[in-house]
Amino acid sequence: MFTYTLKRVLLMIPTFAAISLVIFVVLNFAPGTPGGQAQTGDGGGAQDASTTGEQRESYRIFKEQFNLDKPVLFNTRYDLGRAEVEDTLRAIINESGDVTPARRIEAQEEIENWGRYAVPGLMAIIQDDQASQHLRSLASQRLTFNGQIQNKKIYEKELSDEDRAEVKRIAKANNQIRSWSFSKLDDAEKVDNVTAQWSGWDTENASDWTYGTSDKLGIFLFDTRFAKYWGNLARLNFGVSHVDKRPVLKKVFSKLKYSITLSFSSVLLIYAISLPLGIWSSIKQNTLADRVVTTVLFMLYSLPSFFVAVFMLNLLTRGTPYQWFPTSGFESLDTRHMTVLEYIKDVGWHVTLPIICGSYAALAALSRYARTGLLDVIRSDYVRTARAKGLPEGVVILKHAARNGMIPILTLLASLLPTLIGGSVVIEVVFGIPGMGSYLFESINVRDYNAVMAVLLISSALTLIGMLISDLSYALVDPRITFE
C-alpha cells in the first residue's frame, strides 16, 4: 500500500507539471493582453478617448514586473545580431512607407521586449558611420531604454540594506544613460559625442552581453516566462494579481469561505436525497414508480443550470409573484450587528436557491449510481442467506445489501473534492456570490494570468489528490481490493 501510494504521488509531479505547461501555454497565446483595455461590457464597444493615448513607458514597466517581456517557453535572444535588430528598427522608421501597421506595432513590442539582449546589435548600428543618421538616432534612443538594467528589486515587498544599495546603484546607472540620445537632425558633433559615450559604456559593461555556452543554455531554458513562473511556484509563490498587485493566493483564500459553504451543502444535499432515492428505486426496480422517477431525474439532469437559476430568481425573489428569497449575494449587506445564530440564518436564507441550482442535476447521476450499486449486490448469496434466516426485508436491504452496494458511491465523494473548492462559475456569477467561480470568470475577462493560473492549478492539484484518495478509499472500504 505504501509503495503504491508513493508511486502515485511521484507520478503526480510530472502530471502536474504537464497540466501547468498546457494551461500556461494556452493562456499566454490566447488573444488579448493583460494590462490592455479591459472589456467594456456596455454592448456598443465604447472607448474612452482620454485614456487611449500612448503609455509605452508605463506599459514597459508593467511587462517587466510580470515577465511579460520574456519569451514564453524558450529564449534564444542571446543570439540577437545586428541584422535582426536593424530589421526591427527599419520597420519602426518605415522609410519606404510600405511596412504594415501590424508589423510596426510588432516591431515596437519586439525591440522593447528584447531588453539588454539587443544592446550588441544596437551598438553595432550606432557605431556604423555608413548607416543613415535616422537609423542611428533611433538606435541611440532605443539604447537609453534597452541599456537599462531591470530594477526588479523594487517590486519586492521587503528590502534589506544590500538590496537598497543595489536599487540605488541600478537607478543611478540607468539615470546616467537616459539622456544619451540624439535626433536625426542633430549635427555631426553631437552624434559623435553621444556615440563616443556609448562606446565607452559598451566596453565598460561588455561582460554583461558576452555569453559563454553555459550562460546561453541558462538563458535558453531559464530566462523565460514559464521558467520564471515555475521558479516562483516552487516556492509556493503564486505571484501577485496584474489587476490590483495583491498576492493571488491571499485572494483565493478569501474566496474559499463562499465556495466551500456552497459546495459542501450541495454535496450533503445531493447525498441525502440521492442515496435513499437510489435504494428505493432499486427495490421498486422496473415498476411504474421507478420509471417515473427516472424520467423526472433525467429531465432535471438536462435542464441547464443558468436557465433554472434565472427562472427561480425571477419567480421567487422579485416580489412578482413571490419574494421568498433574497435577489443575490451570500449574506446581507450589513452583518456586523448580527449574532452568530442570526448570521447562520441569514446565510442559509441567501444560499438556498444557489444550493438547489447547484444540486438538482447531480441527483440524477448519483441516484442512478446508488441504484445500480444496490442492484449489483441484491442478488448475491449473502443477501439471500440473510433473507433465508428470516430477517425483515428492511434490515436485509439497509444492513446487509446497502453497506456493500454503496461502496462505489462513497468513493465518488473523493472526486468531488475539486468542485468543492473550485466552485461553480455559473451559479456564483448569476447569484452574485463572490466565490472562486466568479473570481475565475472575472480574472479571465481581464486576462489576469497569475490569478487564472492559481485557481486552475489549485483545482488540478485537488483533482489529482482527489483521484488518489478515491483509489485508496476503495482498498480501505473493501478488503478484497489491495494494491500490493
Added chain:
Amino acid sequence: MQRGFLRSLIGFSILVGFFLLTLLNVWQTNSAERDLKEMLQRMDTLEKALENGNFASESGPSGPSGGIWGAAEPDYVTTALSDPNNQFSRDNTNWLPSGAKQGGTLNLKFGSDPKGFNWLTENGADVSEIQAYVNISVGAYHLKDVTKYRPVLAYHWNISDDKRTHTIKLRKDFYWHKPNVNWAGGKFDWLKGTHQVTARDLEFMVEMMMNDQVAGAAPLRSYFDELESFEAIDDFTFRITFKKPKYMQKVMVLGLYPMPEFLYAYDEVGERYEPEVIGKRFEDHWYNPNGIGAGPYTFTRFEPGVAIELERNSKYPLGGNAPERIVYSILKDQNQPPRKLRTGELHLSAIQPGQYRAEVLEGDADSPFKNGKLNAGEYWSYNYFYVAWNADKPQFSDKRARQAMSHAFNADLLLNDVFLGLGERCTGPMPTVQPYYDRSLDPYAFDLEKAKALLEEAGWSDTDGDGIRDKTIDGEKVQFSFKLVVYGSSNEYKTVGNIFKEDLAKIGVRMDVAPMEWANLLKKVDAREFDAVTLAWVSGPPVDFRQIWHSSQADLPKGSNRVGFRNAEADKIIEALETEFDEAKRKKLAHAFHQLLYEEQPYTFFYTRKTKVFWQQELNNVWFQLVRPHINPRPFYLGG
C-alpha cells in the same frame, strides 16, 4: 441482547435533557451576544458624536451650519469670487433644495469590484465615481453649465497673461478624513491627529503623477508633457507652470486633487519611503484597498464582491450631503439591478437597453416600471457611436463614397427599432450634448438613390454586370465589397450589420458582417486591418481633437486616428483650438471643425446615447450631473 425498559427510558430521558439544555444554552448565548452587539453599536455612535463635538438632538441637522448645511463662507472666499481675474465664479445652483432632510441610508449599486482606491493610479469609471464623493478637486464645472467653473478646494485661480502659469489659492477649512485602519493595538498611532489639506498635498500628487514608476498615472501624465515646474509656495498657495500654453491644461489644473502625503509617503509602520522606490511603493501602496479624501463622504468599508460603504462627513464645509450613509452593492450580473429595484433593495439604478425593452416597452401593465411605483428619468453622457471607414482602402478613399455609405445607413430606423430610441442622431465628431456641437446641421438622410448617384460620381459602377459595383484603379479592377467589423458580444450590432448589408446590396455594394470579440477587435483596429468598424468614443466636456483627427496621428501604430484621416484644414483648426483660450472663438473653431467633418464623413456619425434611470418614490430631488459621474447622489435626499 435485551435491554430493560427502565434502562432505555433513563437513557432516553438523559438524551432529551441534554438536548433541551443545549437549546437553552444556545438561546442564552445568542441573547447575550445581541446585547453585546447593541452596546458596541451605541458606543460607536457615542464615539462619533464625541469626535464631531456634536450632541445635537435628533431633529436638528448636525455639523456646521451655512448654505444648505455647509459652513458659513469665509470672507476671503467671498472677496475672491468678486475678482474678475478669478477663473472661478459663484455657482448659484445648490446641490440640495432648502427643505431637504438629512439622514437615512441610500442604497445604490456598482457594476464591478474596484481594483483599489488610490485615486491617482486607478482611473476606472467606478473608482472615479467614489473619488467624486470621497475626495475633492481644485474646482469643478458649474452644476448646470459646463462652460463655467466653481471653486471647491481652491477659491482663487489665476492664469498669467502668457497663459503658462496657474496660481491657485486653497481654502483653509478642509481636513483629511480619519484613515480607515484598525486603530486597536496602536500599530497606526502614527496616523492619529487631524491633518489639514495643504498645498503640499497637491504638490505631492503632481510629484507622484510625474513619477515614471507610477504606471497607473500614465494616462493623466500624458496631458502634462509640457509641464515646466510646480511648487507649493506656502501652505495654501500652489503654482504650476507649463512650457507652452494649451487649453487642455486649464481643464487638467481644474481637475487636480490633493493626495495626503502624511499617509501615502509612508509604509505601514510610519517610515518614509526612500525616494528611489517611492513611485513603485505609491503605486502598490498598503492603503490602496481603502480610500481617503477630504470630501463630503468618508470611506468606511469595502468588501470585494459585496459592498462599498460611505459615511457622511459632517465637517465638510461645502455641504450638499444629505444621506447619513451610502451603501453601494456590488452587482456584477447586469440582470440584478431591475430585480432589486422591484424589491426596493436599491433606491436608484440605471438599466440596460435590453431591460428597458423587457420591463417598459414590452413589460406587463402591473410592472412597477410602468405603473408609477418607480419614478423614471434619463441622463445624457458624453459619447457618440459611429461607423468608421478606413480611408486607406480604395473603396473609402473618396469622400463621395463615404457620403454614399452615410446615405445608405438607415440610422433613424436603427436608432428607433434596434436601440429603442434611447439616443439622438449625431452629425459630427462630438456628443450632441457638447456645448460646442453645431445644431444647424441635419443628419444625412437615408436616401439610396442619392447614394447610388454619389457612387457613380466617384467612378464606381457595375461594368461586368455581376451586381456589384467596381472601378479600375491603377489598371486593376477593384470590387466595392468590404467587411464591417462589429462588437461580437452585442446582438444589437449584429442586427445593425445585417440591415445595413441589405440596404447596401440594393445599391450594388457587397458587405459582410464580421462579429469579433473585444480583444480581437481592438487588435484588428490597432493594426488597421479593417475596412469598416462600428465603435464609440466617450469623452468629457472640453473639445480636444488631436488624438483622433490630427494627421500626425494617422501613421502612429496603435494611434486613435485609425481611419487615416489626413486633412490640412482640419489640422489647422485642431492646432488653433489647442492654444485658443477664448470661449467664443473656441466655439467658432469647433463649429468649423464639425462642418468640415460633416462634409468629409470619415465616419458615418450615428448617435449619442442616453441612459434610462429608475428610482423609488422615497428618493427626492433626483437630477443628474452633466459630467461624469452622471448619477451623483449629492442632490438626493430620503423621506419627506
